[in-house]
Amino acid sequence: xxxxxVGTTASEDTAAGRARTTADRAIAYxxxxxxxxxxWKGELETNVTMDAEDLMFRTLLGIDTAETREQTARWIxxxxxxxxxxxxxxGGPGELSTTVEAWIALRLAGDKPTAEHMVAARxxxxxxxxxxxxxxFTRIWCAMFGWWDWRDLPNLPPELMLLGKRVPLNIYDWxxxxxxxxxxxxxxxxxxxxxxxxxxxxxxxxxxxRREAEPAGGIAGVFQRLDTALHAYGKHPVxxxxxxxxxxxxxxxxxxxxxxxxxxxxQPPWIYSVLALHALGYPLDHPVLKTAIDGLExxxxxxxxxDGRVRRFEACQSPVWDTALTLNAFLDAGVDxxxxxxxxxxxxxxxxxxxxxxxxxxRRPSLPPGGWAFEYxxxxxxxxxxxxxxxxxxxxxxxxxxxxxxxxxxxxxxxTAGMQSKDGGWGAFDADGTAKLPGKLPFCDxxxxxxxxxxxxxxxxxxxxxxxxxxxxARCKRGxxxxxxxxxxxxxxxxxxGANHLYGTGAVVPALVAAGVPVTDPAIRAARRWVVAHQxxxxxxxxxxxxxxxxxxxxxxxxxxxxxxxxLLALVAAGELGPPLTRGIDYLAKTQRPDGGWDEAMFTGTGxxxxxxxxxxxxxQIFPIWAxxxxxxxxxxxxxxDRPTLELV
Numbered sequence: 001x002x003x004x005x006v007g008t009t010a011s012e013d014t015a016a017g018r019a020r021t022t023a024d025r026a027i028a029y030x031x032x033x034x035x036x037x038x039x040w041k042g043e044l045e046t047n048v049t050m051d052a053e054d055l056m057f058r059t060l061l062g063i064d065t066a067e068t069r070e071q072t073a074r075w076i077x078x079x080x081x082x083x084x085x086x087x088x089x090x091g092g093p094g095e096l097s098t099t100v101e102a103w104i105a106l107r108l109a110g111d112k113p114t115a116e117h118m119v120a121a122r123x124x125x126x127x128x129x130x131x132x133x134x135x136x137f138t139r140i141w142c143a144m145f146g147w148w149d150w151r152d153l154p155n156l157p158p159e160l161m162l163l164g165k166r167v168p169l170n171i172y173d174w175x176x177x178x179x180x181x182x183x184x185x186x187x188x189x190x191x192x193x194x195x196x197x198x199x200x201x202x203x204x205x206x207x208x209x210r211r212e213a214e215p216a217g218g219i220a221g222v223f224q225r226l227d228t229a230l231h232a233y234g235k236h237p238v239x240x241x242x243x244x245x246x247x248x249x250x251x252x253x254x255x256x257x258x259x260x261x262x263x264x265x266x267q268p269p270w271i272y273s274v275l276a277l278h279a280l281g282y283p284l285d286h287p288v289l290k291t292a293i294d295g296l297e298x299x300x301x302x303x304x305x306x307d308g309r310v311r312r313f314e315a316c317q318s319p320v321w322d323t324a325l326t327l328n329a330f331l332d333a334g335v336d337x338x339x340x341x342x343x344x345x346x347x348x349x350x351x352x353x354x355x356x357x358x359x360x361x362x363r364r365p366s367l368p369p370g371g372w373a374f375e376y377x378x379x380x381x382x383x384x385x386x387x388x389x390x391x392x393x394x395x396x397x398x399x400x401x402x403x404x405x406x407x408x409x410x411x412x413x414x415x416t417a418g419m420q421s422k423d424g425g426w427g428a429f430d431a432d433g434t435a436k437l438p439g440k441l442p443f444c445d446x447x448x449x450x451x452x453x454x455x456x457x458x459x460x461x462x463x464x465x466x467x468x469x470x471x472x473x474a475r476c477k478r479g480x481x482x483x484x485x486x487x488x489x490x491x492x493x494x495x496x497x498g499a500n501h502l503y504g505t506g507a508v509v510p511a512l513v514a515a516g517v518p519v520t521d522p523a524i525r526a527a528r529r530w531v532v533a534h535q536x537x538x539x540x541x542x543x544x545x546x547x548x549x550x551x552x553x554x555x556x557x558x559x560x561x562x563x564x565x566x567x568l569l570a571l572v573a574a575g576e577l578g579p580p581l582t583r584g585i586d587y588l589a590k591t592q593r594p595d596g597g598w599d600e601a602m603f604t605g606t607g608x609x610x611x612x613x614x615x616x617x618x619x620x621q622i623f624p625i626w627a628x629x630x631x632x633x634x635x636x637x638x639x640x641x642d643r644p645t646l647e648l649v
Contacts, residue, residue: 084120261295333629370411425453506566
């Protein structure tokens with residue numbers, strides 16, 4: 001198989017017309033979803049772990065009500081599958097810890113353990129290894145109810161707070177999401193708050209012995225033995241050190257509460273911080289805890305169903321990200337940069353820029369602030385991904401407040417570029433988040449705990465730098481080199497924050513081409529071949545999140561609008577304007593609803609590879625517009641279409 005340059009054909013004009021019509025319908029639909037503030041915000045769907053833990057949290061604090069119990073239980077029951085399990089993504093297998101936590105929540109809500117749905121869940125739990133094989137976080141919840149011995153949990157002492165910023169395992173070696181969770185958990189694990197229930201979890205136990213000891217010579221074995229030593233220290237801690245550590249942990253937690261009462265804009269540090277402060281003696285009516293508990297209601301979604309009203313909890317909210325993506329999609333699809341919807345969104349984003357230092361400044365103390373966070377309120381943790389995409393959008397907006405927009409863009413460029421890691425890539429929240437030791441701790445059996453550079457984030461920053469005319473700069477060149485060095489052998493790129501190689505490749509190819517890598521470069525050709533080879537028979541693309549654990553699923557899965565759009569973004573950038581692009585456009589056209597939107601059941605967003613996945617409800621609307629807009633421009637010979645197409649012959 002060889003590659004030949006071929007010119008534009010008449011049939012592409014028809015493809016361009018279909019793309020234009022489909023994009024226009026989608027734009028009209030998405031316009032209708034804009035909030036009065038100017039932002040867009042779609043639901044961020046995860047799994048029932050969030051709902052189960054919210055109910056457990058409220059039960060521990062004694063703030064649960066019959067209404068919250070009934071509505072939460074109704075939602076959790078509605079998500080149980082025919083085999084009695086709960087999973088962590090649509091269509092995925094039953095997951096042990098999620099099923100255990102859902103079972104506990106339903107028990108707390110009053111469901112009888114002998115009920116058919118509870119028995120079915122219990123049978124799966126026992127077959128999967130029982131309570132003894134659940135993740136550490138599940139067993140921490142069980143310990144707080146008296147169902148698990150605190151002594152049988154990995155130990156993380158609050159003395160961690162005393163480690164200097166250059167000492168291995170200091171809190172800034174952890175990713176920001178893990179750091180914000182670990183600090184309150186050191187308090188909880190030390191003070192061990194417990195509210196015992198009048199029933200136990202014996203029916204979920206298999207009687208299995210503890211996990212086998214790791215070999216003494218390996219890192220895992222060393223940490224396992226260190227954990228034993230820390231437990232021994234915990235029985236007889238040095239009093240002044242322990243008191244100073246707890247005080248520092250409390251001060252650290254208090255300093256990072258956001259204006260809306262949250263911590264980090266995400267569920268785990270939020271509820272663990274409340275539990276830690278309460279264990280330290282803060283009453284529930286203390287302003288810090290009251291604001292935190294009241295703020296949780298802003299993450300609750302309620303709706304009426306045939307079975308009654310349900311209540312579910314968002315793990316996080318993504319208005320800044322959703323708005324930034326929408327702006328770029330609209331602009332690339334030809335919406336006037338002076339359009340009122342564009343202006344309102346731009347004004348809102350300018351107001352969301354963070355101009356105060358956060359934890360990122362530990363690694364970059366001389367860097368002026370100027371980034372954006374993912375959420376409504378998360379000033380301590382702006383991220384480079386949001387910031388890069390926002391700069392790309394604001395740089396093209398024509399505003400009645402142009403000096404403010406220009407200043408925001410300038411600050412955003414400087415901060416985002418300045419967060420480059422030493423190896424040339426960009427992580428999401430911190431620079432040089434490449435520590436290996438945190439992930440080796442016995443405590444860390446769930447989710448990524450560090451924030452190293454990733455291909456998708458690095459690509460967005462590189463594309464942004466190219467968009468503002470800095471493709472010739474040293475930072476952009478080093479970013480390009482990082483991306484080329486991290487291409488997979490098959491021609492794709494791994495996607496850290498989206499599923500998976502389709503997301504990574506869909507981000508990297510446009511970035512490399514924008515930064516000056518020619519479409520004839522072997523890296524671009526290999527990526528293009530990989531995308532074309534993974535197109536489904538229906539013309540779309542899909543990649544199941546199982547690809548994170550099983551390479552057989554890489555690039556394979558049920559077609560989805562968002563993943564098809566990512567693939568089209570890569571093809572357009574790579575100069576592929578032939579049948580693969582046309583078939584992808586046709587897939588989006590034929591799957592579009594009459595109202596201009598798309599349906600998408602599959603989870604295509606990633607929180608933690610293998611452990612936590614997200615269905616962004618606006619991805620299915622935004623990315624097709626973005627891809628179709630670029631396709632129209634390319635097919636009609638515009639700015640992105642000056643290159644000849646590459647056909648496989």
